Amino acid sequence: MRRLVSRSTFRTLFGAVLGASVALGITAVPAAAQAQEIQLTGPLAGAPAVRKLRLRREGRFEIAAGASFTLLDEYQRTIMPGLRLQYHLTDWFGLGVFGGFGFQYTTGLTDELQEKAVDNRQCAANPNSRECVLTGVNLTRGNMADDQLGAMQWMVAPQLTFIPFRGKLSLFASLFVDTDVHFFVGPAIIGLKERKDCGFEEDSPGSALDPCTGSYELASRVTVAPTFGLGLNFYPSQFIGFGAEWRGLPFSWNTSGFDVAGGGADQEFPDTAVNGSDRQFRFNSMVTVNVTLQLPTQLKSTD
Numbered sequence: 001m002r003r004l005v006s007r008s009t010f011r012t013l014f015g016a017v018l019g020a021s022v023a024l025g026i027t028a029v030p031a032a033a034q035a036q037e038i039q040l041t042g043p044l045a046g047a048p049a050v051r052k053l054r055l056r057r058e059g060r061f062e063i064a065a066g067a068s069f070t071l072l073d074e075y076q077r078t079i080m081p082g083l084r085l086q087y088h089l090t091d092w093f094g095l096g097v098f099g100g101f102g103f104q105y106t107t108g109l110t111d112e113l114q115e116k117a118v119d120n121r122q123c124a125a126n127p128n129s130r131e132c133v134l135t136g137v138n139l140t141r142g143n144m145a146d147d148q149l150g151a152m153q154w155m156v157a158p159q160l161t162f163i164p165f166r167g168k169l170s171l172f173a174s175l176f177v178d179t180d181v182h183f184f185v186g187p188a189i190i191g192l193k194e195r196k197d198c199g200f201e202e203d204s205p206g207s208a209l210d211p212c213t214g215s216y217e218l219a220s221r222v223t224v225a226p227t228f229g230l231g232l233n234f235y236p237s238q239f240i241g242f243g244a245e246w247r248g249l250p251f252s253w254n255t256s257g258f259d260v261a262g263g264g265a266d267q268e269f270p271d272t273a274v275n276g277s278d279r280q281f282r283f284n285s286m287v288t289v290n291v292t293l294q295l296p297t298q299l300k301s302t303d
Contacts, residue, residue, distance in 0.1 A: 053301055053302040054178060054299055054300075054301045055091050055299070055300045055301060055302065056091065056166070056178060056180065056235055056241075056294070056299070057088035057090075057091045057092075057094060057163060057180075057294075058088055058089075058090050058091040058300070059088065059089075059300070060087075060088055060294045060295060060296065061085075061086070061087050061294070061295045062084070062085070062086040062087070062088065062094075062096070062292055062293070062294050062295075063083065063084075063085060063292065063293045063294075063295075064083065064084040064085075064086070064243075064290040064291070064292040064293075065082075065083055065290060065291055066081075066082065066083075066084070066288050066289050066290025066291065067079060067080065067081050067082070067288065067289060067290075068080040068081075068082060068100060068247070068286045068287065068288040069286060069287050069288075070152070070284065070285070070286045071285045071286060071287060072285070073107060073255075074107065074109060074255060074256070075106065075107055075109060075110045075144075075149050075150075075255055075256055076104040076105065076106055076107065076110065076145065076149050076150070076151055076255070077104065077105055077106075077107060078102040078103065078104050078151065078152050078286075079102070079103050079104075079105075080100035080101065080102045080103070080152070080155065080286070081100055081101065081103075082098065082099050082100020082101070082155075082288075083098075083099060083100070084096055084097070084098045084099075084290065085097055086161060088161075091163065091166075092162065092163045092164065093160075093161070093162060093163070094160075094161040094163070095160065095161070096158075096159055096161055096184075097156065097157065097158045097159065098155075098156075098157045098159060098247075099154070099155060099156040099157065100154065100155055101153070101154045102151065102152045102153055102154060102155070104145065104149075104151045106144075106145055106149075110144055110145065110149065113139070113144060114143070114144050117135065117139055118139055118140065118141070118142075118143075118144065121135075123135075123136075123139075123141050124141045136212075136213035137199075137212040137213055137259050137270065137272050137274070138257075138258045138259055140216040141216070142216065144257075146218075147195075147216035147217060147218070147257075148195045148216055148218070148256070148257030148258075149195075149255065149256065149257055150192060150193060150194045150195070150253050150254055150255040150256070150257065151192070151193045151218075152190060152191070152192060152284075153191040153192065153193055153220070154190075154191040155188055155189065155190045155191070155249075156188070156189045157186055157187065157188040157189070157227050158186050158187065159184045159185060159186030159227065160184065160185055160186055161182050161183070161184045162182065162183045162184070163180050163181070163182045163183075164181070164183070165180060165181040166178070166179070166180035166181075167179060167180070169234070177234050177235065177236055178234070178235040179232065179233060179234050179235070180232075180233050181230065181231070181232055181233075182230065182231050182233065182245075183228075183229070183230045184227075184228065184229060184230070184231070184245075185226075185227070185228040186226075186227055186228075187224055187225070187226060187227065188224070188225050188226070188227035188249055189222065189223075189224055190222065190223050190224070190225060190249070190251065191220065191221075191222055192220065192221050192222070192223060192253055193218045193219070193220055194218065194219065194221060194253060194254050194257070194279075195216070195217075195218060195219070195254060195257035195274055196215065196217050196218060196219040197209055197219070197273075197274060197275045197276075198210050198211065198212040198215035198273065198274050198275075199211065199212045199259075199263075199271065199272050199273025199274060199275070200263070200271075200273045200275070201275065202263070202275040202276045202277055209273075211272075212259065212272060212273060212274055223251055223253070225249055225250060225251035226249075226250065227247060227248065227249050228247075228248055229245055229246045229247040229248055230245060230246060231243055231244060231245025231246070231288075232244055232245070233292070238297060238298065238299040239293060239294045239295070239296075239297035239298075239299070240291070240292070240293060240294075241291070241292040241294065242289075242290065242291050242292065243289075243290060243292065244287065244288065244289050244290075245287070245288050245290075246285065246286075246287055246288075247285065247286050247287075247288065248283065248284070248285050249283075249284040249285065249286070250281065250282070250283045250284065251281070251282070251284065252279040252280060252281045252282070253279050253280075253282065254274070254278045254279045254280070255280075255282070257274065258274070258278065259271065259272065259273060259274050259278060260278050260280065261277040261278045262277075263275075263277055
């Protein structure tokens, strides 16, 4: 068979084609990589993440009337009607103040003590009986709620409020209610009633006061404690809402009016005295239910 192209000619043609291909590939690579901006087109171009967002709080003044109920009380429970006044600088941040006045009622433990340890022993008629002498420092001859049990009388709490979560709740996919969750923190100024100091002064153990066996009365004092908590709110209309919140109030006080701590240089117990040493740290808490009114009544929304 006759050879059409010699080997030397084939090598020359192959080298020329390969060189041209490499040259074209080199010139096709850009000198430097550059980012390319992607432009969004269509009906969503330039649109915000959320449209017609209802601004439940921004620029509005809120008045919340409700009642608070203390939790896990040993001797007396407190019901505290009160108000929360609040102004919201933005839809997620507000400044406010909470306050209320407390009313007490006794627990089952107090009722048992009153009946069996106070009323039935009749210490007023038999002051020298053994049981009356042993409990003379810690149990009144009269009514425990009036003479020795601690109580929260009132509270005022400036607070900062944060609203990180908001949305809607639906009922049977037909009824929708705007809702949000808020957190708050601040100082609380609390008015207390506690058993009046007796026996000796806490700072001056040698200074004698009225003996505790004959001194049963309450005295008022004011304490400051941190307060914090969270709440859940529902808005069925443009300016009326309702909700509930939990509040923590950790501070020390003497809820029972008992001598529970030692005194003097050796801290001997019992020291037959009731004073500041007998206050114990307690993580007090309460639950509040309220109805809110927001002003102005007209609700604003975003574009």
